[in-house]
Amino acid sequence: APAKAPICAACHGADGIGTTADYPNLAGQKEAYLVKALEAYRAKQRSGGLAMVMQAQAASLTNEEIAELAAYFAAM
Amino acid sequence: APAKAPICAACHGADGIGTTADYPNLAGQKEAYLVKALEAYRAKQRSGGLAMVMQAQAASLTNEEIAELAAYFAAM
Numbered sequence: 001a002p003a004k005a006p007i008c009a010a011c012h013g014a015d016g017i018g019t020t021a022d023y024p025n026l027a028g029q030k031e032a033y034l035v036k037a038l039e040a041y042r043a044k045q046r047s048g049g050l051a052m053v054m055q056a057q058a059a060s061l062t063n064e065e066i067a068e069l070a071a072y073f074a075a076m
Numbered sequence: 077a078p079a080k081a082p083i084c085a086a087c088h089g090a091d092g093i094g095t096t097a098d099y100p101n102l103a104g105q106k107e108a109y110l111v112k113a114l115e116a117y118r119a120k121q122r123s124g125g126l127a128m129v130m131q132a133q134a135a136s137l138t139n140e141e142i143a144e145l146a147a148y149f150a151a152m
Contacts, residue, residue, distance in 0.1 A: 024109040033100040036125055045124035048116050 107150035
């Protein structure tokens with residue numbers, strides 16, 4: 001698993017299923033979409049509500065880490 | 077099905093599975109998350125890339141329609 005996957009899993013589940021009703025499932029999601037979503041959070045193109053949490057998380061991700069995390073959860 | 081579900085289905089699939097790699101799956105996604113995502117697009121809190129498409133679609137949705145569509149795709 002990617003090194004930062006456990007951070008994602010805290011909310012999105014080790015199995016990619018969100019741990020609460022507010023946290024979206026990542027398991028089986030389209031890999032290209034997960035990349036775009038993380039890039040959008042990193043670029044602060046998503047705001048409001050819990051987007052603040054994801055902006056902060058994505059800010060520390062490299063392009064390579066985004067690619068690895070997207071592939072990891074898409075494959076679940 | 078909600079009246080506007082076929083519009084969603086054009087990209088996200090009649091079965092809630094995105095019709096291309098760039099369109100996220102909606103099937104089985106958390107209902108509360110789908111509501112929040114549509115509200116965020118409607119409020120133009122998501123931008124960049126294909127968010128422009130969703131801003132335009134969500135602009136015409138009432139709160140009731142958002143609730144119905146979220147429930148519909150979450151239940152798939």
